[in-house]
Amino acid sequence: MHSKEQISHDDYQKTADWLTSHTKHRPKVAIICGSGLGMLADSLKCQDAFAYSDIPGFPQSTVQGHAGRLVFGELKGKTCVCMQGRFHMYEGHSLCKTTFPVRVFKLLGVETLIVTNAAGSLADGFHPGDIMIIKDHVNFPGLVGLNPLSGPNDDKFGPRFPAMSDCYDKGLRCLAMDIAKQQGVAGFMQEGVYAMVGGPNFETIAEARLLHRLGVDAVGMSTAPEVVVAAHCGLRVFGLSLITNKVVKSYEDSESVNHEGVLEVGRLRSQAVQQLVTELISRMEINNNIVKNAD
Numbered sequence: 001m002h003s004k005e006q007i008s009h010d011d012y013q014k015t016a017d018w019l020t021s022h023t024k025h026r027p028k029v030a031i032i033c034g035s036g037l038g039m040l041a042d043s044l045k046c047q048d049a050f051a052y053s054d055i056p057g058f059p060q061s062t063v064q065g066h067a068g069r070l071v072f073g074e075l076k077g078k079t080c081v082c083m084q085g086r087f088h089m090y091e092g093h094s095l096c097k098t099t100f101p102v103r104v105f106k107l108l109g110v111e112t113l114i115v116t117n118a119a120g121s122l123a124d125g126f127h128p129g130d131i132m133i134i135k136d137h138v139n140f141p142g143l144v145g146l147n148p149l150s151g152p153n154d155d156k157f158g159p160r161f162p163a164m165s166d167c168y169d170k171g172l173r174c175l176a177m178d179i180a181k182q183q184g185v186a187g188f189m190q191e192g193v194y195a196m197v198g199g200p201n202f203e204t205i206a207e208a209r210l211l212h213r214l215g216v217d218a219v220g221m222s223t224a225p226e227v228v229v230a231a232h233c234g235l236r237v238f239g240l241s242l243i244t245n246k247v248v249k250s251y252e253d254s255e256s257v258n259h260e261g262v263l264e265v266g267r268l269r270s271q272a273v274q275q276l277v278t279e280l281i282s283r284m285e286i287n288n289n290i291v292k293n294a295d
């Protein structure tokens with residue numbers, strides 16, 4: 001499913017202009033809510049909310065647990081925009097469409113992107129309910145050329161060959177771990193490597209064993225393309241995976257994963273995720289410069 005679809009700078013700009021003319025909020029932080037984590041948007045104060053179907057150029061969410069609303073508002077005095085529902089490659093969206101909102105956020109003046117997702121764990125010490133700070137990712141679709149940056153490069157957003165060796169901001173990762181300790185939730189915090197697979201099927205046992213041997217700690221079906229596009233246009237990124245299930249790695253294991261179970265763990269840990277993200281936003285530095293590392 002390698003789409004040749006190209007979205008022009010003008011297309012992103014039109015959506016950004018439409019949003020600017022429909023809300024007074026000018027967000028510096030954007031949050032993408034993973035499966036079952038849409039409640040993150042509920043804590044925003046002074047909300048302006050838009051159904052994706054009403055926003056020119058926006059794709060539609062088709063997955064249960066992804067409401068399909070863009071919510072602007074204030075969190076602890078910081079202006080944020082929150083995607084209650086993301087777009088996945090397996091829904092049939094091109095990767096440009098999947099990541100469309102990220103460039104719109106950049107044009108709105110966003111500086112920091114917080115990505116969240118539900119993921120299955122491969123690491124032996126991880127358990128359902130754990131929250132993993134994403135240290136790095138393996139973008140499996142990207143490794144075989146399914147990359148939102150494929151096609152002509154738009155130099156207005158970033159360089160042809162962007163580095164990805166520091167795409168998950170170290171300062172924010174350390175700050176999040178400190179906050180987790182202060183909030184008394186360090187016992188279920190982890191840090192590790194997330195791998196994106198295409199989905200929508202969950203992994204076979206052989207695939208799970210392969211991922212485990214490759215050093216992947218958690219696997220999911222999203223996030224990496226959003227982060228690649230964000231890093232390309234100079235956004236600072238922080239990522240969290242909520243571990244919703246253990247990936248079955250043994251032929252003796254009779255358990256199997258399903259989406260309802262994924263959403264249920266999201267509900268159980270929603271408050272902890274919300275408190276952590278809220279405090280992180282409250283304590284993160286926000287530059288008045290739109291361009292990262294402008295000096």
Ligand SMILES: O=P(O)(O)O[C@@H]1C[C@H](O)[C@@H](CO)O1
Pocket residue numbers: 033034035063086088116117118119199220221222223258259262
């Ligand atoms: O949007 P995320 O990555 O949180 O969603 C995960 C991956 C699949 O879309 C779904 C499987 O339950 O949850």
